[in-house]
Amino acid sequence: MFVEERQELIVEELISxxxxxxxxxxxRFSVTEDLIRxxxxxxxxxxxxxKIYGGAIPVKENVQRKTAAQRKKLNTEQKEIIAQKAIQKIEDGSVVFLDISTTVVELARIIAERNLPITVVTNSLEVVNLLVNANSNVIFIGGEFDFGKDGFVGSLADQMLExxxxDIAFMGVVGLDLEEDAVYTYMANDGVTKHVVLKxxxxxxxxxxxxxxxxxxxxxxARVEEFTGLITDHALGKAYRKLCQKYGIEVVD
Known part of the structure; x- marks a missing residue:
């Protein structure tokens, strides 16, 4: 195994x-501890x-704002896996909120394909477009365009949402810091709207x-503990799972 390949696998394990x-x-790699250090x-x-004593922890990267078109091309396989898990949480007849998120868009696609008899409330333009011909009842939340111009946020949207x-909401996440009990998005107005939905x-x-x-x-x-749970594409490691237990949230991985 090349050094670069081993280091990539170490980073992947750090993240998961x-x-x-x-x-x-x-x-794991059948090499000396000095080489791992x-x-x-x-x-x-x-x-x-x-680096910490005996090992290492991840460094949190502050990611830059991206438009919907840019985000849509990232991690498509992972988004599909997450959406397939999320659909299992939806019951017929329920009122479901779908957030502005390219992962949530994948969930909306499955809802449309299955013609689920539910009511969908959303502020996402692409979600609405996907559900135009579906069996689901759709309610669209207006307001002002978000940064990526893929949906609506702001005070008008918040007033409607209140x-x-x-019954259930599926929310997008830009970053998640389990150690600091923090759930992140790009912009404040989007974050305020998301928090209204949570409440x-x-x-x-x-x-x-x-x-x-x-x-x-x-x-x-939001704080992590404000959610019912998180749905991810990859099995969480012991450290992250222990933190989720501390916050009292369900993990679907």
Whole structure:
């Protein structure tokens, strides 16, 4: 195995597990502990991890704002996996909120394909377009365009949302910091609108591909414990799972 390949696998394990141990990595890759320490030193210099006694933890990257078109091309397979898990949470006849999120768009696609007999409330333009010919009843929330111009946020949207009660909501996430109990998005106005939805929802799930566990955004819109659970594409490691138990949220992985 090439050094670069081993280091990439170490980073992947860091993201999915929340930490790595030198001894365990040494056994996994059949190399010396000194060699693993050198790998971690290289990764730390590249800003991909922070060394701690006996191992390392991830470094949270503050990701830049991206338009919907840019986000749509990222991690498509992971989004499909998450959407297939999320659909299992929806019951016939329920009132469902679908957030502005490219992962949520994949969920809307499945709802349309299955013609689920539900009511969908959304502020996402693409979700509405997908459900035009579906069996679901659709209610669209207006307001002002968000940064990516893929949906509506702001005070007008918030006023409309405050009059609803949702059986279940599926929320997008730019970054998730389980250690700091923080759920992030890009912009404040989007974050305020998302938080209104959380308050109006009986159940709420964040849809999180595993790479977002190493990312943060510009605006913390909720605490982790405010959600019912998180749905992800990759099995969480012990460190992250323990934190989720601490916050009392369900993990669907």
């Amino acid at each position: 597990k929340g930490s790595v141990r030198v001894k365990e990595l040494s056994e 050198k790998d971690l030193s290289v990764l730390e210099k590249e800003g991909k991890c922070k 009059n609803f009660h949702f 109006q929802s009986k159940l709420s799930y964040m849809l999180v591909d595993h790479e977002k566990l190493s990312q943060i955004g510009n605006y913390k819109y």
